[in-house]
Amino acid sequence: MRTEKFDVIVIGAGLGGLTAAGYLAKAGKKVLVMEQHTVPGGYAHEFRRGKYRFEVALHALDGAGPGGWAYETLSDLEVLDQVNFQRMDPFYTVQMGEDEFNVSADPMAYEAELIRHFPDEAKGIRSLIDAMITIFWEVRRFTADGKLNRRPPMMEMPAHYPNMLAAMSESWGDFMSRHIENRQLQGLFSTLWAYYGLPPSKLNAATFIFPWVSYHLFGAYYPEGGSMAMSRALEATIKKYGGDMRYRQMVSGIEIVDGRATAVLTQKGLRAEADLIISNANAPDTMLKFVGREHLPSAYTSQVEDALAKPALGSVAVYLGLNRDLLAEGWAHHELFIADGYDMEAAYEAVLNGRFEEIGIVISHYDQADNCSPDGGSVVTITSLAPWAYADTWGTGGDLDNYRKNPHYLELKQAAGDALIDRAEKAIPGLRDSIKYVEIATPLTNYRYSRNPGGSFYGSDQTVDNMYINRLPEKTPIPNLLLAGAWVNGGGMSAAMLSGHNVARTAQAQLDGKTAVDLFSVEMEQPQNDEPAPAPITPAPVEMIVPDVTLTAVSSQRAITLNNTGLPTVFIFHTQETADASTAINKAVRGHYPLAAQLMVASVVDLHSLPKLFRKFATGAMRKSYKQAEETLPAGAKAEEYVLILPDWDGEVTAVCGLQDVDKKAAVLVLDQNGQAVGRHQGDELAGKTMEMLTAVMG
Numbered sequence: 001m002r003t004e005k006f007d008v009i010v011i012g013a014g015l016g017g018l019t020a021a022g023y024l025a026k027a028g029k030k031v032l033v034m035e036q037h038t039v040p041g042g043y044a045h046e047f048r049r050g051k052y053r054f055e056v057a058l059h060a061l062d063g064a065g066p067g068g069w070a071y072e073t074l075s076d077l078e079v080l081d082q083v084n085f086q087r088m089d090p091f092y093t094v095q096m097g098e099d100e101f102n103v104s105a106d107p108m109a110y111e112a113e114l115i116r117h118f119p120d121e122a123k124g125i126r127s128l129i130d131a132m133i134t135i136f137w138e139v140r141r142f143t144a145d146g147k148l149n150r151r152p153p154m155m156e157m158p159a160h161y162p163n164m165l166a167a168m169s170e171s172w173g174d175f176m177s178r179h180i181e182n183r184q185l186q187g188l189f190s191t192l193w194a195y196y197g198l199p200p201s202k203l204n205a206a207t208f209i210f211p212w213v214s215y216h217l218f219g220a221y222y223p224e225g226g227s228m229a230m231s232r233a234l235e236a237t238i239k240k241y242g243g244d245m246r247y248r249q250m251v252s253g254i255e256i257v258d259g260r261a262t263a264v265l266t267q268k269g270l271r272a273e274a275d276l277i278i279s280n281a282n283a284p285d286t287m288l289k290f291v292g293r294e295h296l297p298s299a300y301t302s303q304v305e306d307a308l309a310k311p312a313l314g315s316v317a318v319y320l321g322l323n324r325d326l327l328a329e330g331w332a333h334h335e336l337f338i339a340d341g342y343d344m345e346a347a348y349e350a351v352l353n354g355r356f357e358e359i360g361i362v363i364s365h366y367d368q369a370d371n372c373s374p375d376g377g378s379v380v381t382i383t384s385l386a387p388w389a390y391a392d393t394w395g396t397g398g399d400l401d402n403y404r405k406n407p408h409y410l411e412l413k414q415a416a417g418d419a420l421i422d423r424a425e426k427a428i429p430g431l432r433d434s435i436k437y438v439e440i441a442t443p444l445t446n447y448r449y450s451r452n453p454g455g456s457f458y459g460s461d462q463t464v465d466n467m468y469i470n471r472l473p474e475k476t477p478i479p480n481l482l483l484a485g486a487w488v489n490g491g492g493m494s495a496a497m498l499s500g501h502n503v504a505r506t507a508q509a510q511l512d513g514k515t516a517v518d519l520f521s522v523e524m525e526q527p528q529n530d531e532p533a534p535a536p537i538t539p540a541p542v543e544m545i546v547p548d549v550t551l552t553a554v555s556s557q558r559a560i561t562l563n564n565t566g567l568p569t570v571f572i573f574h575t576q577e578t579a580d581a582s583t584a585i586n587k588a589v590r591g592h593y594p595l596a597a598q599l600m601v602a603s604v605v606d607l608h609s610l611p612k613l614f615r616k617f618a619t620g621a622m623r624k625s626y627k628q629a630e631e632t633l634p635a636g637a638k639a640e641e642y643v644l645i646l647p648d649w650d651g652e653v654t655a656v657c658g659l660q661d662v663d664k665k666a667a668v669l670v671l672d673q674n675g676q677a678v679g680r681h682q683g684d685e686l687a688g689k690t691m692e693m694l695t696a697v698m699g
């Protein structure tokens, strides 16, 4: 077995991996990219038939214009020097039932058009677009604050980025319904749900809003030469700065020694060592197959298994090379969405049930922005969303060996393709008769080329509860193994590049012995607080009746009645700002009384100053703390007995216990096993005071 040594190995040459490799190579690191396919790009690639060149995936790239969030990367990595980008305006056209709308790239022109069609909703349309743009500016401020190392502590974030965090905590449907009511307008405005794979009721609002504004303010672009041109340009930059690209290398393992990743192994027997590894291959394969459960804490393994259990939707794509020139015929649409009606929830049901004859489609005509067909010809792709599970995994029963020769698969694939062509034929009469080349791709095809579970192209699904703080993070329990791409940052080519950019910052800082603030995630390092310490708070009197109230613990859902735990109990009252006290007290108490059967320690988190809209966000943060605490427990210890985080949403329990200002100084309340208070203290030296009070109870 040959062994080589690199600073960084990147597994997978999708846009996330290529971007990470590009930044690190440019920073002077010795980089190796290992890709199972024969070309770079992951989904960002192409194939050819005769003189026709087919884009595999890209319809519209957001944020590629000056000021857009992909622009910095495209510029830094010299893609803009190598590729021309065409801005699409109008952005897209929608046919819903009998109606047709042209959607201008300019948000104000689009707003005016919507108001023309729905005058009764004028006020709501304006406030909706205003609200979305406000959120977008907060995202930009959040990113800028990260770059300047000026982000506030987690629990102060709602005050700084209220609209951004609220949007991350609710569904697009809920967000939109606060502004507009007309169902047709809602359906029309939500057309791009098809780009994110979930209908308004399920899709995270921010996942719709961020790219919507990015598309409309900073352009919906298509690169000349297709997304493959971007991939090739990134590859050229990596090589220019000394990076090494190896294709046909299917990674099969990551060696772990003393908890650190040391080398990458491929099926062909290549073994390469590195100080740091970034995986752009899907997260479940990376963590569960390459690393292995035996090297991971069980809580993390469950999180990865959870992501694996809910991959986002895949697609059916019908790639057509036509022997007629649609441009010459005056066909004007780069993107034409066609749906039978305005009900996006019904459209989603049709997708889930594989009813291709009534499914929503988008027809992309690539000659509008790219020179991809011979004279007199056209390249058109018809795409719909599609589930992996359809008809028992597309007639294969889950047996993917040689599935491309399986007659059941071929029959179902052809039928789905035919249904889509029939639907498109209504918009392009004579379409079928002008087909020179046709290729049909299913979610299984997506899997074959990208290895993404479920043939998903957004990673795990982008629901309210599975984005941002709740998604798999870039950092893994293996300190020098990082993740990049859709499984971390959500789907989309710009999102993949942003993820690659961010992970490169993290990796470079780690390699250089520094720290980097995560630019895009709400999980962040806490800046040092230079403010003078608040004045000490006088300890409260001990005599008190402990209230008979029940709080529900985060994650375990265990119900804890304050005056009836059946054990001597330490309740720690704090907020996010004073959460350190909880760690210190737990450490001190468990040092003396290690068993949950001896006594209970629970945190009561006072959340009264948190607006209601942020409850989901706070729950996500507390679940994260639960997982982190769980990972520190000794083997065999049950987290539900040792990690008790009790949200006190309106602060009433804290108040009834006679406590206030726990955001300035945490407090502790010690009870005996009969639920009687034996002591209470707020202020400094909490761990020591707690131990003193416990001595009285425990003897």
Ligand SMILES: Cc1cc2nc3c(=O)[nH]c(=O)nc-3n(C[C@H](O)[C@H](O)[C@H](O)COP(=O)(O)OP(=O)(O)OC[C@H]3O[C@@H](n4cnc5c(N)ncnc54)[C@H](O)[C@@H]3O)c2cc1C
Pocket: 011, 012, 013, 014, 015, 016, 017, 034, 035, 036, 037, 040, 041, 042, 043, 044, 056, 057, 058, 059, 060, 061, 062, 249, 250, 251, 252, 280, 281, 282, 285, 315, 317, 383, 446, 449, 450, 451, 452, 457, 458, 484, 485, 486, 487, 490, 491, 492, 493, 494, 496
């Ligand atoms: C039909 C379709 C239409 C789309 N339209 C758009 C659009 O209009 N706009 C937009 O922004 N996005 C679009 N997307 C989504 C976008 O393409 C993806 O979200 C994005 O490209 C994902 O990038 P990624 O970095 O996560 O990696 P991926 O593209 O998933 O690449 C992962 C890479 O890892 C490699 N790999 C996996 N396992 C291994 C292994 N064991 N060893 C070595 N290599 C491995 C794969 O071969 C692949 O190259 C579309 C996708 C599809 C399929």
